[in-house]
Structures are given as C-alpha cells and as structure tokens.
Amino acid sequence: MIKIDEIEESLKNKGYKLTKQRNSIIEVLIENIGKFLSVEDIYLKCKDKYPKTNLSTVYRNLEILEDIDLVHKTNITGSSASYEIICNNCHHHHVICKTCGKTEVIDFCPIQEFTSKVAEDGFLVTDHKIELYGYCKNCTKKITKK
Structure with missing residues (x-):
C-alpha cells in the first residue's frame, strides 16, 4: 500500500x-x-x-x-x-472497465513480440502502454440484464 x-x-x-x-x-x-x-x-x-x-x-x-x-x-x-x-514500481499494464473504471493489473508484458516484429522494418520502439478495455464482471451482469 x-x-x-x-x-x-x-x-x-x-x-x-x-x-x-x-x-x-x-x-x-x-x-x-x-x-x-x-x-x-x-x-x-x-x-x-x-x-x-x-x-x-x-x-x-x-x-x-x-x-x-x-x-x-x-x-x-x-x-x-x-x-x-x-x-x-514494477512495469505493468491494465485491463480497464469502460463503465465503472475498475482496473486490474496485467503483470506481464508482451512488448518483445511487438518490438521484434517492427524492428524488422527499422522501427525503434522507445516507450509503450498497453491497455485493454471492456467490462468487469459486475458491469457485464448489468449489461446482459437489459
């Protein structure tokens, strides 16, 4: 904390x-x-x-x-x-609920897969941020009840 x-x-x-x-x-x-x-x-x-x-x-x-x-x-x-x-202070990414804003940490980073692919084309990645958007379990229940 x-x-x-x-x-x-x-x-x-x-x-x-x-x-x-x-x-x-x-x-x-x-x-x-x-x-x-x-x-x-x-x-x-x-x-x-x-x-x-x-x-x-x-x-x-x-x-x-x-x-x-x-x-x-x-x-x-x-x-x-x-x-x-x-x-x-560790490197991480997020899954974010579009309704309530709840977040969960994704504690692994798939950036190496991306950077190796774009490096083939001569692109140098200097920074990144990966965020996945959707609905948490509670908000999904509310949406599917409608």
Whole structure:
C-alpha cells in the first residue's frame, strides 16, 4: 500500500511541496486504488476534503503528478482523461472497465513480440502502454440484464 509519506518524499525530490490541495488529490487517489477516476470525480471528492480546491488546481496537480510518474493517465471513453495512482514500481499494464473504471493489473508484458516484429522494418520502439478495455464482471451482469 502506498503511503502519503512516500509520495511527499517523491514530490520533495522533484522540487514540489505537499500542499493541502495536492494532499487531498492524493488522498482521493489512494482511497480509490484499483479504479481510474475522471478529473470531475477527483474534483468532487477533493471538495469534500478541502473545500477551497478548484477544478483548475486539480487539473494542474494531476499533470504534475503524471509528469513525476506518481499517477497513470488514460482515456477510458476516448473523450476525457482518467487517473489512477501508481502503487507499485514494477512495469505493468491494465485491463480497464469502460463503465465503472475498475482496473486490474496485467503483470506481464508482451512488448518483445511487438518490438521484434517492427524492428524488422527499422522501427525503434522507445516507450509503450498497453491497455485493454471492456467490462468487469459486475458491469457485464448489468449489461446482459437489459
């Protein structure tokens, strides 16, 4: 389990302070480990913790947290970004529910199969992100009941 102290240390090492607004954002993300949250969801949950938080502050802080590799950003629906705190330092990928945002870690990486194929054409892969989208067991049940 990731702790605020560890995050505060990472922030310090990158030249940032743990402000009240940033702390509330991190608390919300920690409370929702294993689930991607939209910026709006994060904002609303932060307002409950620290009422002076505004939407632009949430956007700005999420960008900072992403830049220093403390959060993972994705586009579940293709329109707006969603965020999840990074709670382990090992390389992994995600399966993401398109309805509720629940995530599961895929703890293996098939990138070698891809890179060897594209390397034949002279393409040099420098980074990657693999995300699989679908519906978790609970959301699948809801969909099939309709």
